Amino acid sequence: MIAETVCSAVSVAGLGIAAVTAYRKRFLTATRIAAYSLIPLGLVMTGFVDWAAHTAFSPTAWAGFGVLGGAWLLFAATRAVERRRGTTRKQRREARDAQRVDPVAPAASAPSLGTGARQPSRPAAAPPAQTSGDDFSDIEAILKKHGI
Secondary structure, X not given: OHHHHHHHHHHHHHXXXXXXXXXXXXXXXHHHHHHHHHHHHHHHHHOHHHHHHHHHOOHHHHHHHHHHHHHHHHHHHHHHHHHHOOOOHHHHHHHHHHHOXXXXXXXXXXXXXXXXXXXXXXXXXXXXXXXXXXOOHHHHHHHHHOOO
């Protein structure tokens, strides 16, 4: 009951200030003051003030506000951890793009034009043993052709 009376008084005072401002030929400002002064009256008429008064003294409502605050703290903590990693969004995007593997390496498509004069850097390994009838001789020939 007291909250409704206070809100109504604030609205009437605001409308009075708006009238004085309009008398001074500042109509845009007067209209804005009138709009702000009608908000408390509208809140009383919709029942929001009564709901807020019951919510302010409800332990369940305060527990709900505590849960909302906890959720906000979790969001803030994850944001802080992201920022402490020391990488910017651009650096993370570049790292992600670097991890992508192309199916064909750019240098692999160009044929080897050498005459085979290069010496291998490591000694040739023994040829792999044939396993269960699989023939890898064509693969070995291709690898030898490319110096691998």
